[in-house]
Amino acid sequence: QSVxxxxxxxxxxxxxxxxxxxxxxxxxxxxxxxxxxxxxPGTVPKLLIFISDHRASGVPGRFSGSKSGVSASLAISGxxxxxxxxYYCASWDDSLNGVVFGGxxxxxxx
Amino acid sequence: QVRLVQSGGxxxxxxxxxxxxxxxxxxTFKNFALHWVRQAPGxxxxxxxxxxxxGMNKYYSDSVRGRFTISRDNSNNTLFLQMTRLTLxxxxxxxxxxxxxxxxxxxxxxxxxxxxx
Numbered sequence: 001q002s003v004x005x006x007x008x009x010x011x012x013x014x015x016x017x018x019x020x021x022x023x024x025x026x027x028x029x030x031x032x033x034x035x036x037x038x039x040x041p042g043t044v045p046k047l048l049i050f051i052s053d054h055r056a057s058g059v060p061g062r063f064s065g066s067k068s069g070v071s072a073s074l075a076i077s078g079x080x081x082x083x084x085x086x087y088y089c090a091s092w093d094d095s096l097n098g099v100v101f102g103g104x105x106x107x108x109x110x
Numbered sequence: 111q112v113r114l115v116q117s118g119g120x121x122x123x124x125x126x127x128x129x130x131x132x133x134x135x136x137x138t139f140k141n142f143a144l145h146w147v148r149q150a151p152g153x154x155x156x157x158x159x160x161x162x163x164x165g166m167n168k169y170y171s172d173s174v175r176g177r178f179t180i181s182r183d184n185s186n187n188t189l190f191l192q193m194t195r196l197t198l199x200x201x202x203x204x205x206x207x208x209x210x211x212x213x214x215x216x217x218x219x220x221x222x223x224x225x226x227x
Contacts, residue, residue: 002154035212037155044205044217045147045155056215088155092211098169099145099157099212 003028004089004102011108017077020105022089024070028100032092034072036065039104040085048087049074076107084109112136112216114189114206119221126196132189132206132218139187140164145213146180146191148202148223157213158204159191173199196225 005023012018022034036049047056049065052072064075072089089102118130130146146158159180160169168180179192189206203220207213 032211035209035214037213039155044220045213046217047214050212050214086154090155090157090212096172098171099160101155101157104154 002103003100006102006105009106012079013110016079020074022072022102027095028091028093030070034091036074037088038085081109114218116218116221119223121224127194130191134187140184143210144189145207148204150202201225
């Protein structure tokens with residue numbers, strides 16, 4: 001069971017806007033920034049969002065991140081077929097003194 | 111650009127040891143903290159360990175603390191993960207990655223560690 005909670009799956013149609021949530025606690029998201037990663041199965045994870053709301057270089061503007069309280073969100077607007085992948089959130093946890101990941105969300109584009 | 115090239119994976123019996131290496135280029139190695147992250151087959155990402163830029167501070171996940179040791183050689187731009195007392199649950203793809211607090215920019219290609227009798 002992951003310290004950060006993500007929905008195991010999400011789906012949407014091309015062009016749709018979709019949000020993936022990441023829920024934590026005061027010791028992680030509540031007091032630290034969040035990174036988001038995209039992983040197409042069989043490939044290396046790729047950084048999408050860092051420091052909660054900064055897009056990594058080369059990441060389309062369709063991807064955006066936000067954080068409020070003990071939760072963070074990844075929004076994907078104008079969903080495209082190539083966005084089908086697994087998405088993970090991660091943050092530092094002050095109580096565990098280490099990095100914690102969400103369990104991942106498998107995104108399907110219908 | 112940031113490049114991390116891994117080596118050292120393979121198949122090993124339970125209880126044995128293995129050392130992973132990660133050679134970096136494209137950035138000033140000694141200035142950046144580094145992580146190891148792993149992914150068991152069909153599972154999600156799991157953080158393993160973090161080492162500060164100067165190698166003085168090290169952090170481990172509960173699942174590997176006391177068995178794994180993260181280290182670095184700033185003279186040769188190399189990150190290591192010494193794994194001892196390996197168990198079946200350590201079977202995973204292991205990635206080295208750069209990041210001051212949380213894994214961020216630059217990931218190695220991954221190296222597979224299979225623990226099996």
